Structures are given as structure tokens and as C-alpha cells.
Amino acid sequence: MKVTKDSAFWHLAWLVPLLIICMLISLSVGSSSLSVVDSLRIMLAKVPFLRTVVDISDIRTAYITIVWQVRLPRIIMSALVGGGLAIVGASFQGLFRNPLADPHILGVSSGAAAGATIAMLSGISLSFAGLGAVGIFAFIGALITVFLVYRIACVGNKVAVTNILLTGTAISSMLSALISLLMSLNHDEIEKVYMWTLGSFSAATWKKILFLMIAITAGTLILLIFAKELDLIATGEETAASLGVDTAIVKRCVIVAASLLVAACVSVSGIIGFVGLVIPHCIRFFCGPKHSRLLPLCMVGGAIFMVICDTLSRILIPPSEIPVGVVTALFGAPYFILLLQKNKRKAGY
Numbered sequence: 001m002k003v004t005k006d007s008a009f010w011h012l013a014w015l016v017p018l019l020i021i022c023m024l025i026s027l028s029v030g031s032s033s034l035s036v037v038d039s040l041r042i043m044l045a046k047v048p049f050l051r052t053v054v055d056i057s058d059i060r061t062a063y064i065t066i067v068w069q070v071r072l073p074r075i076i077m078s079a080l081v082g083g084g085l086a087i088v089g090a091s092f093q094g095l096f097r098n099p100l101a102d103p104h105i106l107g108v109s110s111g112a113a114a115g116a117t118i119a120m121l122s123g124i125s126l127s128f129a130g131l132g133a134v135g136i137f138a139f140i141g142a143l144i145t146v147f148l149v150y151r152i153a154c155v156g157n158k159v160a161v162t163n164i165l166l167t168g169t170a171i172s173s174m175l176s177a178l179i180s181l182l183m184s185l186n187h188d189e190i191e192k193v194y195m196w197t198l199g200s201f202s203a204a205t206w207k208k209i210l211f212l213m214i215a216i217t218a219g220t221l222i223l224l225i226f227a228k229e230l231d232l233i234a235t236g237e238e239t240a241a242s243l244g245v246d247t248a249i250v251k252r253c254v255i256v257a258a259s260l261l262v263a264a265c266v267s268v269s270g271i272i273g274f275v276g277l278v279i280p281h282c283i284r285f286f287c288g289p290k291h292s293r294l295l296p297l298c299m300v301g302g303a304i305f306m307v308i309c310d311t312l313s314r315i316l317i318p319p320s321e322i323p324v325g326v327v328t329a330l331f332g333a334p335y336f337i338l339l340l341q342k343n344k345r346k347a348g349y
Helices: 008-028 036-044 061-095 108-122 133-153 161-185 187-197 206-225 227-234 237-242 247-269 275-287 291-315 324-347
Strands: none
Touching (some): 008 061, 061 247, 108 187, 206 227, 275 291, 291 324
């Protein structure tokens, strides 16, 4: 395969090292600061063939524990969630032919929040695949919401874009009202529910990362399989159908895969906005709209963005921590406004 300046491999050649650098810097900063070199040594010492070569005896055991058990799981989880949300945002923007589409457009976030709220208020205690009751209920709530949206929006075997977007908005509003009602009836739990909706990676564990990796790998592979079909659908459903694309099947598969991916992300981190909206547009600036390039680059770009935002959430006001969803909104909201203004100018308003 020929590698050109327009290929995904060319851009990955500098995006992946940038991601590694961001992760190493994030490992080194915090309440207990380490040098980047020491963080790298701790990481290399865990590699089977290098542990006898890399000497970390001069580094305090507490620092090794902080890096390996606290910071690294959090950083890996933030990278996975950021990449997952970004790739879903790019897929939805192509599928719905809407530059303002994001991973939560089908009401996934509201469904997850409703499930998490029910788990918190009911006091249910259970665990599966590293997820507690809140994560499990959030995951189930997100999937049920997408299923309802899809079934309601379906007309026969066809799903009109307008129908599914309007249905998603309606279901999301209904669930938001339900959450508000539950919170008003349980004042003591309002802060817990509210903080969950702002997103956080503070509860990251290796078991959650394994669950997340399985879901993201499965969802991403399916989305990549339909990359060419997304290119055609983005130009218009009629055009895609005339070229032999079964748009109904493509929509169904993309929605199912993307919803699985978003549900997994939300269940471990809470609701984090703007990542799936901002990153795909940024990546398109230098790689173009072709989904076979756009999707893998969005995965890495989203990971970089989320690692940076999570690092800032930890270090801006020590010893307190800012919810990561607040940081992403501070970056994403201005970009969203600029995007709206750009669309208005294109429309001649």
C-alpha cells in the first residue's frame, strides 16, 4: 500500500506518537509529580522482557502504585472513551448527513442517565464485568432507549433520518423529565446524580477497561466495515441506493454498533459531551471526509483530546477535581457556536 500525505497511515504516524506523549505527561502530573522519564521507566518495567533491564529501585513504591493502579487505568479509560465517542460522532454525521450530529443524538445519554439514576436511588448492589449497579443500569438504559427510538421511528423496514432524530429528541426530553422528577423526590441524592451526569474517570479500573475494550473493538470494526457505504450515504440516500447500497441495512448496523459503543462509554464514565461533535470536524480539516481515513483518525484524535481534558480536570484546581464533562464543554461549546455561525453564512443568513 502506497503511503501518501492524504493516507490515514501518514497522519497516524504523528497522531499516535502525540497520543503517547500526552499519556506520559498525564502520568507524570498530579498531586504527586514525577518526571516523564520516571513514568516511562515504571511503564517499561512492567514489560515482561524489559523488567530485568529497567531498574526502578530508586523510585518510591508509592509512586509506582500511583502510576500503575491509579493514573494509568484512568488515562487508558479516558483515551478509549474519547476515541469511541469521536468515531461514533463521525459515523452519525455521515449517516444522518448532519454536521451537528453527535453520539448522544438518539437519546443514549438520557437513557443512560435514567438507568444510573434508578440504580443510585434504589440502592441496588450488584456487579458484572467490572461494572457496579450504576454502570450496569446505565448500559441497559442506553440500549433500551436506542431500541425504543429505532422501533418508534421505523416505518416498515425503512427509517427516515428526520423520524429518528425527532424521536430521539422526544424520548430524550421524556427521560430528562423522569430524571428531574426522581431527583425532586430524593433531595439527598441530587448531588450524586448530578455529578455522574457531568462525567468522570476517577473510578477507572482494569476490569472496566477490559469491558470497554471489548465493546469498542466490536463497535469500531463494524463501523469500519461500512466506511465505504457511509461515504455514499453522506452524498444522499438516493445516490447510495442507485449504486447498490442497501441503506436500510447500513443504517441498522451502524446505529446498533454505534449505540453499543456509546452505551459502553457512558456506563463507565458518565455523560461527556462535545467530543463526538468537535473531533470529527477537526480531523476532516486535514484528512477529508472519506470515512476509511476519518474513522481511525477520529479514534486517535478523540483519545488525545480526552486525555488532555481529563488531565486538566485533575490539575487545574488541586486538590479538587473538575468533572471532565465540564472541561470538554469549555472547549466544545465555543467550537459549536462557531460551527453554527459557519453554517448560517453558508445558508446565506
